[in-house]
Amino acid sequence: MKLEFLSFDYDKFAQEMQNLKDKKGFDYLVTIVGEDFGAEEGLGCVYILENSNTHERCSVKMIARTKECGDGMSSNGTGEMDGQMIPYLPTVSKIWRVADLLEREVFDFYGIVFIGHPDMRRLFLRSDFKGYPFRKDWQFNDKYTLDDDVEPDYGLEFYFDKDGYLQTKQNKLFDSDEYVINIGPQHPATHGVLRLQTVLDGETVKRIYPHLGYIHRAIEKMWEGMTYPQTLALTDRLNYLGAMQHRHALVGVIEEAMEVELTDRIKYIRTIMDELQRLDSHLLYTSCVAQDLGALTGMLYGMRDREHVLNVMEETTGGRLIQNYYRIGGLQDDIDPNFVKNCKELIKYLRPMIQEYMDIFGDNIITHNRLVNCGPMNLEDCINYAVTGPAGRASGWKNDVRKNHPYDMYDKVQWEQCTLDGCDSMARYMVHINEMYQSLNIIEQLIDNIPEGDFYVKQKPIIKVPEGQWYYSVEGVAGEFGVYLDSRGDKSPYRMKMRPMGLSLVGAFDPMLRGQKVADLIATCAAIDVVIPDIDR
Amino acid sequence: MEDNKSYFGEIGQGLKTLAIGMKTSWKEYFKDFFTNKSTEQYPENRKTTLHVAKRHRGRLVFKRNEDGSYKCTACTLCEKACPNGTIKITAHMAEDPETGKKKKVLDDYAYDLGDCMFCQLCTNACNFDAIEFTNDFENAVFDRSKLVLHLNQEVYAGGSLPNLLEGGAEWQVGKFNTKTK
């Protein structure tokens, strides 16, 4: 989607954003893109919004203002940032709760402060990191420290005092007598290096602070120095179970910007591959839920069958985790001669197996007791916290990008969007199970009809994208995965930003889990399907 | 859920689901007791029942003509395409004795396997069909410097395993070959 920015007066910004949500129904904040627009415009943000009923999207661009922090004299706040020139914008985290983490990300990378946000800590980088690395004038500095990172035990809030000075105040994160336990970053149940700083009262969770960035690679910054074909190589390293979809979103945005016409064959194969990847991911998901609840046998049945999905994909793509299959203008290679036969056998094999996972794990009374009412979140909150994907659909939110913004063959095949209204982890698990059947249906419809044609539309040796901004999203394995592209006509992007699937899911942990048990935290963490490299990028 | 079921109804229902679970694992335990396994015994099976997809990216090699000569012209397109700086090409200009034209001659094609992320951008960039990935995957060495391969100097004679480049043993969806022979 080519973006046409709305722009608002700075003073009316907060009000206009509220209006967008209340009056125009843009209740789903897709993402906030921090951007350094260059020396003339300065720093700012792009907000991408969606109406969850009509699925209409709009985008708002807002340039940050700059002001010196403090009043120049002894401060009546904490005086922590006094004397620095600070770009600032009003917060929207009270309108869309998902903005809580998104704004912290922008602050982390661009140093834009959000007035009224209660917790302006760094999100991904160490708290002793100097500077804001995504600014265009930031100089890479190879000096780093191996000292302990002393984390602040307070969140910084910026506000204007009555004299109009920009001031800071500290909001305590913990009470002194609270029992704080770190779930992660090295923990078997967080599926990677996620750290959830959890305040406990006995076994009961009182508050969760996510700490991210343990596998942050600044892929978006790296992209700015890469040619377009080179950028592709990094997408498979996000959610390693959604390699196809991630690359799909990236080639999608570039192809849309370059107006590349794809052949039907490419579209068919991409759709099939996306669905195979979804099967792969969902199989691992259902296995991991079983594992995190202690049912190792249920897990291994899923892993065993996932092997066959991977084998089918590997014959064509040459990869099991790093698929490396889509490229700008088509595919890396044509499908394997046995691909059609293998896919059919796979469908035949897999259908009865899904029932087996239900028999050994999904239908089990213990599983039901563990997952029902575990990590509940209702529809309204799901939209507010932008819990997309199967987790959102489990609360009845029809958010499937494949239906709402169809791409490739998804509007030409018969399939159903799986929604449930359980609003809990059991419903999330069931949505995944149902989606596996739907994926099999989609593949079944397409596999016999792959049309002849080219698998690759020849592109120029040096790919340049015309000027403009685009946003393109696909239904990733655990939510909406989108890529925002700002091109200035070069052979490398000016700014590219992903909408990771997991970031908003992590932001939803705290409201979901307050008052639940530690064991529920693990169960929810598993059932909501977070994969850390995707969150951290 | 708990409220609208009787105390005993709940127990009955629960026991039933537990029994189904037990039945399922029982079935998997005793069904084809000796063959219903998914473990593949690498490395015992490496020369026998191992299957490696033909398109698997194990390492980069030079494609050779029948006389053993290679097609690389040292144009450095692959070097430029590589996001990691994995490929280092050194070449010099030399006069072709037959035509008398000046031409680049490849001295060294250094490929650092340890840095490669197998993105295939180099093979995509190559206009001369000079390089390709093979599924030769047993590349572990004890010294990192041994990972720097000089593709023009080595004579690549198939993988470390017989029949590997053709994919090894047959495979089938839904079946595992757990045997070593």
Added chain:
Amino acid sequence: MFDFSIVTQWFDALLRETLGLGDFLSILIECVLVGTAILVGYALIACVLIFMERKVCAYFQCRLGPMRVGYWGLLQVFADVLKMLIKEIFIVDKADKILYLVAPILVIMGSVGAFSFLPWNNGATILDFNVGVFLLTAISSIGVIGIFLAGWGSNNKYSVLSAMRAAVQMISYEVSLCLCLITAVILTGTMQMSGIVEAQTGPFKWLIFQGHIPAIIAFFVFLIAGNAEANRGPFDMAEAESELTAGHHTEYSGMGFGFFYLAEFLNLFIIAGIAATVFLGGWAPVNIGIDAFDAVMNYIPGIVWFMGKTFFLVWILMWIKWTFPRLRIDQILKLEWKYLMPMCLINLVLMTVVVALGLYIK
């Protein structure tokens, strides 16, 4: 039926009369020998169990399990034990040193203590008091103190959570466990281990036949509660590796951890052993009242019967563990206090009625 007491009496006579040793020396030698036998048996059975667990779990999961060390992986366990023995035992700096060191010893003590009560054969019951069952439950519950101390002493937040869980869970399930044993005792009329087995010899005299409905209920409840007592899945709350990393033994290395590991497996064996003794007749063979058949059965030594029954139950418990997901702590307690314990109490009354009215199979 071969009576092992012939051997023990012969040996006693050998010491006292042939060698002419006094009371003190002969008892000392006997104690040392028996103690060594217990420990060796304990270690060997642990090895067998660990290997069995790996293979059984692998086969449930469509895997092969260990295949490398020795033929079919037979030496894997010995390799592991060797590894564990030569690993450094470190002591956590901020741990409560005494509790930290005492904990694994307490755990293993409770386990070995309970182990010594098992009746291996006719006349081969090592500790055979008249209050055997009673003492057994008392000694086996020392283990919970060890686990609690380990969790508390390690000064690790995960471990503390785990210790709390373990304590509350094990103390709760002890109730059902004892009630089930008492149910059995009502029928046998004795708490002595050898007496309990004695009462089950003869055609269809195994307790689950003899006591029919109440005994069968007690048997199943005993298995469930015993599983919970041994901290095994689906009740492995205290360990819960996906939640609390390794629970109470997170901070232990080498044999410190080894003791917990051993005790866990042996507790499984002990639970299965007691269940086999009390409900399946221990070393008592299958007798159906037909002389020829019974004679053949009686010819099979008691220890084979005992081991066979015990390992069968161990297999059942493994089957359960490798099928079900883990419960949550409040659900475990709910299961105990809302379902198992009331059932046990009713069952106790039922059994009393059965015995009082003589409705059991005589």
